[in-house]
Amino acid sequence: MLLHIFAVRHGQTYFNRYNRLQGWSNSPLTEQGLKDAERAGHKLKGVDFQAAYCSDTTRAQVTAERILSMNQASDPKPPLQTAMNFREQFYGYFEGQDMGMTWWAAGAPHGAKTYNDIVDKFGLAATRDFLKDADPFHDAESDQEYWQRVEEGFALIAGNTDLHDGGKVLLVWHGNSLLSLMHRFAGSAYDLSERPANGSVTSFDFDTQAAFAQAITLTSYNQ
Structure with a gap:
């Protein structure tokens, strides 16, 4: 169907x-x-x-x-x-936070400073997995x-x-x-x-x- x-x-x-x-x-x-x-x-x-x-x-x-x-x-x-x-x-711990600051927190440990930078270097799935790693409670969803x-x-x-x-x-x-x-x-x-x-x-x-x-x-x- x-x-x-x-x-x-x-x-x-x-x-x-x-x-x-x-x-x-x-x-x-x-x-x-x-x-x-x-x-x-x-x-x-x-x-x-x-x-x-x-x-x-x-x-x-x-x-x-x-x-x-x-x-x-x-x-x-x-x-x-x-x-x-x-x-x-x-987005777990990062719910309601500024988008630019959040994606810097997620990507900076991997050498990526923005959402698009993460996507370009590692793929979109990494935006979720990196954010889960950066979340101090690890509540954010993985890919x-x-x-x-x-x-x-x-x-x-x-x-x-x-x-x-x-x-x-x-x-x-x-x-x-x-x-x-x-x-x-x-x-x-x-x-x-x-x-x-x-x-x-x-x-x-x-x-x-x-x-x-x-x-x-x-x-x-x-x-």
């Missing part, structure tokens, strides 16, 4: 505005964030969704509810299903822990008996999660130097019967 996923990054929050890490912590949408959600709603108002998912964070739920309220093609509109599996990665949780989330979608081949699914997700998906499945086909914008849409096909490592085919990014 092949599903068409429309993944939206939630609207801008105050932590986004203040350049602070926001994984499992949560801050409200700004006025701009509500406009981001409306912009995504306009883009997707003509898509006939058979299912809708988001993380169980308020910022994702508010964005998803705004998108569904504007949708004109789904009849009936699917109920919004929330799951912690679709949360952003957990393996993160992907295990996310894969369980996609298993929830695959197990939805209301979905059929060719079905369209709304997924309101998070910036680093979308960027991680792109790095894992898109290769060099897209310019990943720019993070997905708040309210942007990334589309991909999800083969529910394939092993997860081969299940995702990207069709657009950061639209």
